[in-house]
Amino acid sequence: MERIKSAVDKHREKMIKVLDFMWDNPESGFREWKANSLMIEEFEKLGYDLVKAENIPGFYTVIDTGKPGPTVLVMGELDALSCPSHFHANPETGMAHACGHNAQSASLLGVAAALKEPGILDGLCGKIKLCSVPAEETGELEFRAQLKKDGIIKEISGKREFISRGYFDDCDIAFLVHTLPVDYYSVDGKAVGVVAKKATYKGVASHAGANPHKGKNALYAATQGLAAINSIRETFQEKDYIRVHPIITEGGGAVNTIPDRVTIESYVRGLNHDALKDANDRVNRALCGSAVSLGCEIEIEDMAGSSPLIENEDFANLAGEAIKMLKPDAKFYFFNKIDTGSTDMGDVSCLMPVIHPYIPGASGRGHGKDYEISDPDTACCMSAKWQIMIIRLLLENEAVRAMKIIDEFEPRFSNRVEYLAAHDSLSSSGDRVFYGENGKITIDI
Ligand SMILES: [Zn+2]
Ligand SMILES: [Zn+2]
Numbered sequence: 001m002e003r004i005k006s007a008v009d010k011h012r013e014k015m016i017k018v019l020d021f022m023w024d025n026p027e028s029g030f031r032e033w034k035a036n037s038l039m040i041e042e043f044e045k046l047g048y049d050l051v052k053a054e055n056i057p058g059f060y061t062v063i064d065t066g067k068p069g070p071t072v073l074v075m076g077e078l079d080a081l082s083c084p085s086h087f088h089a090n091p092e093t094g095m096a097h098a099c100g101h102n103a104q105s106a107s108l109l110g111v112a113a114a115l116k117e118p119g120i121l122d123g124l125c126g127k128i129k130l131c132s133v134p135a136e137e138t139g140e141l142e143f144r145a146q147l148k149k150d151g152i153i154k155e156i157s158g159k160r161e162f163i164s165r166g167y168f169d170d171c172d173i174a175f176l177v178h179t180l181p182v183d184y185y186s187v188d189g190k191a192v193g194v195v196a197k198k199a200t201y202k203g204v205a206s207h208a209g210a211n212p213h214k215g216k217n218a219l220y221a222a223t224q225g226l227a228a229i230n231s232i233r234e235t236f237q238e239k240d241y242i243r244v245h246p247i248i249t250e251g252g253g254a255v256n257t258i259p260d261r262v263t264i265e266s267y268v269r270g271l272n273h274d275a276l277k278d279a280n281d282r283v284n285r286a287l288c289g290s291a292v293s294l295g296c297e298i299e300i301e302d303m304a305g306s307s308p309l310i311e312n313e314d315f316a317n318l319a320g321e322a323i324k325m326l327k328p329d330a331k332f333y334f335f336n337k338i339d340t341g342s343t344d345m346g347d348v349s350c351l352m353p354v355i356h357p358y359i360p361g362a363s364g365r366g367h368g369k370d371y372e373i374s375d376p377d378t379a380c381c382m383s384a385k386w387q388i389m390i391i392r393l394l395l396e397n398e399a400v401r402a403m404k405i406i407d408e409f410e411p412r413f414s415n416r417v418e419y420l421a422a423h424d425s426l427s428s429s430g431d432r433v434f435y436g437e438n439g440k441i442t443i444d445i
Contacts, residue, residue, distance in 0.1 A: 001325060004392075007117035008110050008384045014042060015106040015380040019373060022102035023088065026080030026095040029135030029158065030147060032057040035078045035105060039132050042109050046116055053134075053165070055152050060131040060167060063115055069126025069399040070406055072391055073174035073348075076108030076130075077101040077158070081137040085369040098371040099137065100179035100362050103379035107177065108132060110384030111391075120388065124395040126402070129171055134158040136344055138305060141196065145303075157306060157344040160423070163351070163416050172406050173315070173353050173394065176345055177387060179379045180358040180366065184331035185323045185386075187316035187357045191339035192241050192269040193308035193346055195280050195426050199225065199287050200250075202297040205260035215258030219251055221294040222262040228286035229266075235282065240275035241338055244268050244283055269340060271308050273412070273422055280426065284445040288432045292441055298433050304426035309339070309346035310412075312353035314405050319357050322389035326382070350419050353409040359383050 018038060025034045036057035043050055043061060052059040057078055062071075079101055084094030112130050114120055135144075135158035144156040155161040162168060180186075201222045206215030229244055236242035246266035252259030268283055270276035284300055291298035313334065320332040345356045361379025364370030373379045394402035413419035434442040 003119055004114065004385055004388050005326070007114035007120050008381055008388070010117070011110055011113035012381055014113060015110045015384070016376055018042065018109050019102050019106040019376055019380055022080070022105060023097050023373070026090055026093075026097050027078070028082065028093065028095050028140055029079040029137055030056050030144065030153065032078035032134050036132070036134075039078070039105055039109065043112055046113055048112060053162070056161070057134040058132055058158060058162065060129055061112070063121070063128040063130070065121055065124045065126060065395070067125035069395060070172035070402045071127040071129055071170050072394055072402065073129045073131060073168060073171035074108065074111060074387055074391070075133050075159070075174065075176040076104040077136045077176070078105060078132060078134050079137055079158070081367060082139050083367060083369065086371070087369060088372070098367050100371070100373055100379065101136065103179045103361060103373045103376070103383065104177065105132065106380040107383035107387065110380060111387045114384060114388055124392065125399050126395050128391055131162070131167070133162060135161070138196070141303065156303065157347070159344040160347045163347060164420055166416070168348065168351070169416065171352060173402055174348050175315070175319070175355045175357065175387070175390060177383050178356060178358050179362045179373060179383070180360065181362040181364055181371065182358065182360050184333060185320070185357065185359055186333045186335060187311055187319060187355050188339045189311055189334065189336040190271065191309035191342055191346060192243065192271050193273070193276055194305040194342045195268045195276060196303045196305050197266045197268060197283070198301045199264045200299045201225070201262045201291055202299065203258065203260045203294065206258045208256045208258050212258055216260070216295045217258050218262040218294075218296050219259040221291050221296040221298070222248060222251075222264055224290035224293055225264060225287040228290050229283055232282050232286055236279060237275070239271070240279070241271040241340065242269065242275065242279045243340055244279070269342065271338065273307065273426070276308075277426060281445050284432065285443070288443045288445060291433050292443070297431060299429075299431050301429040302427055304423050306342040306344045307346040307350050307423060309343060309349050309356060311349065311355045312405055312409065314408070315353050315355045316357070318393050318401060319355055319386070319390050322393055323386050326385050326389055347423070350412045351416060352411065353405050359386065
């Protein structure tokens, strides 16, 4: 125990360097080149061989104990998020580290450094994969769509992209520690998955006063669409935690012209893939039916985002034990609640047992203008110690505890190919309503 503490504390300066550098250089997803270079430099200084993602930021390294056993995946995120009102936002890009990913990268480096200290790996078996991962936050969807078009990425979030590249194929169990403005340590339990939707109603413009009968009003079709979504809300089942929250982002140009183009954006959230697919189909049917009622066309672009997160309860309890060993007065909770935000840790949880624990050390409001890492000793140093203690509890005694969790885990998909096919089936784009001969109308939801 004391050995772990001093092994981490010895590298405090390195961690603070990363923490402060990323704080001062916030970068958006898939553009975290500065943070990536510093992390690579620091890992290589420690003597690690890295597998770099190369055309996007991010890398991993594998530490082999030399004894057979499972592989534990430990991650740290690189990206900042768009928060122009943040007190330390980049004035040009509006990016800020308002989710504490700078502390994640700092603590990942702390873990890497401490694992090189004598005795820290003693008694462990299996492998530890340390991974610096880009693009957790959603944002700049057009930029990511372009990266996809250019063949640079296949998936629009970092962990899902790493899954699709096969980087996690050899991993058996995974975790990532997030920093919160709280005074306790915790694991939530679950979080919903998400489909991002853009629906464009296309009507016919006409003079709104002189000849509205010659137009097709895309705004009325869209407002009907919003009403239709409200009408189907009672068909969503509580157990599925469906959330649909549309807004109109483009609502017409001039008051004396019948609007011919109106755009709705929405997320559809849900707790499992089947429920998400079902709810998304219902929403699309509501939107398309409303287009038909006004004789309008509609184009819908659905982009599947993070998958539902399901955290492993035994693993969560192990994390609770780990923090109590380091800090007996620490408060730890496994809330077993459903978080209605989303994270791409959910994608990893489709394939292996995971936890996404929270550690104190921040202040302000998450994603808010005042968020900051106010206690780096907790957010970085204690985080690294906790992570090493979790690794130890998993991999000591022939990895008996890791193996129990892994053996009892029932993956939602048997491999990444099956998983990505299910995930990608939630994405589609194109026109949905087709007006044929003899009044025949075809709808493709
Ligand atoms: Zn975050
Ligand atoms: Zn966040």
